[in-house]
Amino acid sequence: DFEYGDLASFFVLDTRQYRDDQANGDTSSPQTAESLDPKRTLMGTEQEQWLFGKLDGSKAAWNVLAQQIFFAQRNYGTATKPKYSMDAWDGYPAARQHVLNYAKSKQ
Numbered sequence: 001d002f003e004y005g006d007l008a009s010f011f012v013l014d015t016r017q018y019r020d021d022q023a024n025g026d027t028s029s030p031q032t033a034e035s036l037d038p039k040r041t042l043m044g045t046e047q048e049q050w051l052f053g054k055l056d057g058s059k060a061a062w063n064v065l066a067q068q069i070f071f072a073q074r075n076y077g078t079a080t081k082p083k084y085s086m087d088a089w090d091g092y093p094a095a096r097q098h099v100l101n102y103a104k105s106k107q
Contacts, residue, residue, distance in 0.1 A: 001054055009060040011051055013067040015089075018044025022086040030082045031093065038094040052102055063103075071096065 001011045019042045023035035043051065055063055065071070070088040073096075077083030084090035 003060060006059055006061065008062040008064055009054070009058045010064045010066055011054055013043060013051065013065060014047065015042050015067045015069055018042075018047055019092070023091050024086050026086055028076075028083045028085050030077075031084060031090075035084075035086060035091050036093060040092050040095060042089060042092040042095045048098075051099075055103070055106060065099075 001009065003009045020040045023037075023040070024032055029035075041048070051065075070085065070090070073084075073090055073093070074088070075082045075084060089096040
């Protein structure tokens with residue numbers, strides 16, 4: 001992590017090393033019970049606790065999460081045949097929602 005005065009804090013995440021294996025055989029696919037499992041983690045418990053602790057202590061106007069995969073939901077299939085990347089946060093939607101809920105609670 002690093003800060004740019006009181007304007008921005010940057011938190012660089014490792015979303016490769018500590019995550020659960022990609023769901024659905026790491027194929028782009030619709031959501032399944034495996035990908036929707038709320039116990040699945042993308043950051044790992046220790047890194048998630050580190051991030052939340054840093055967000056708690058941040059005095060910056062902006063908190064930026066830097067990482068190498070899409071955070072937003074991205075269906076690149078169709079409405080009737082959705083397709084999500086199991087390699088991105090779409091493969092870990094409960095973990096993404098946990099981060100969003102935590103950020104919202106800090107507003």
